[in-house]
Amino acid sequence: MIIDKNTIKDEILNIKNGKIIQGLRMGIPEIDEHFRLKLGGSLDIYAGHAGVGKTTFCLYLMTLFAHKYDLKFVVWSSENTAGSVTQKIIEYKMGKPIDNATESEIEESIDWTYDHFKIIKVEELCTYKDVLEQILGVHKALPMAAAFIDPYNSLAKPKEDMKAYGAHELDYMIASEMRLFAEKHKITLMVSMHGVTESSRKVHPVTHPMAGYPMPLSYSQVEGGVKWANRCSSFNTVHRYFQSKESWNIMELHVLKVKEYSSGGRPTGLDDPIRLKMLPNNIGYEFGGMNLMHEQKTQKEVLF
Numbered sequence: 001m002i003i004d005k006n007t008i009k010d011e012i013l014n015i016k017n018g019k020i021i022q023g024l025r026m027g028i029p030e031i032d033e034h035f036r037l038k039l040g041g042s043l044d045i046y047a048g049h050a051g052v053g054k055t056t057f058c059l060y061l062m063t064l065f066a067h068k069y070d071l072k073f074v075v076w077s078s079e080n081t082a083g084s085v086t087q088k089i090i091e092y093k094m095g096k097p098i099d100n101a102t103e104s105e106i107e108e109s110i111d112w113t114y115d116h117f118k119i120i121k122v123e124e125l126c127t128y129k130d131v132l133e134q135i136l137g138v139h140k141a142l143p144m145a146a147a148f149i150d151p152y153n154s155l156a157k158p159k160e161d162m163k164a165y166g167a168h169e170l171d172y173m174i175a176s177e178m179r180l181f182a183e184k185h186k187i188t189l190m191v192s193m194h195g196v197t198e199s200s201r202k203v204h205p206v207t208h209p210m211a212g213y214p215m216p217l218s219y220s221q222v223e224g225g226v227k228w229a230n231r232c233s234s235f236n237t238v239h240r241y242f243q244s245k246e247s248w249n250i251m252e253l254h255v256l257k258v259k260e261y262s263s264g265g266r267p268t269g270l271d272d273p274i275r276l277k278m279l280p281n282n283i284g285y286e287f288g289g290m291n292l293m294h295e296q297k298t299q300k301e302v303l304f
Helices: 007-018 054-069 082-094 103-116 126-143 159-183 197-201 227-231
Strands: 044-049 073-077 117-121 146-150 188-193 233-237 252-256 274-277 286-287
Touching: 044 054, 044 159, 044 227, 054 073, 054 082, 054 146, 054 188, 054 233, 073 126, 082 103, 082 117, 103 117, 117 126, 126 146, 126 159, 159 188, 159 227
Parallel strands: 044 188, 044 233, 073 117, 073 146, 146 188
Antiparallel strands: 233 252, 252 274, 274 286
8 A cells, every 4th residue: 555645744744843752751861862662563672691680670661661651561471470570560669679568568569560560471382473462462451551572582483484484584574573563553562582692602802891791782692683673663782790799780771773763762872871770689770879760869878
């Protein structure tokens, strides 16, 4: 179908007149300049090495935006139980570990979590088709802002598709189908990805301050390679030098791709990511001394 001329005209004039819907902000200019949560059909990749905290960081992002904008999310996580996912969400929401919370605080946070998150119980090996079908079932019953698929590497590839397309073309097809699914159903897909084996051998050179430590993942180092960067709306790398005595509590967010600059966000510098400091007990993050969730200055006497 050929696009109508008036539709194109309206889109161009909306860009000219600044009427493009902007991605959601955290409220920190230094972060918002690069990172936005874009709703309505975005395909966003969150890549990272094993152990850096991809899942918990993405859960934090969802909790933060649910808290600030009253959004709803659906979570499909094959490597974490529903209980552990819920625990992280309520701890982020409360701003304290469950050991330090009262039963009433926990009950209130569980109620809030149930209202804002739907967690799919994963009981068997699933293909991407199975996961998208499960997400769509939730989305039709109760519209969701976004769905979190964690991780892509755990999804089985349909045997019939492998025979028909081969691994390379199948990854391309899955990426395209996920993007079309997001656009058609007006739901943002947040997809986490591990790196391939080779990526763990890529370490910083001796001239780098973090010499010898694994480098943040690039486009080509996720399963399926650069094709995901070609198909996605945004590509982000989550990185943490968790074996470093000095930097283990600093979470780095490298924004590698932003498809639509007009709706906000742009890539971070090559060695200048967004750096967030983990709060004690991993109950949130701060930026420049500001607790992002509860929007208050963190006490300076707290030591890591």
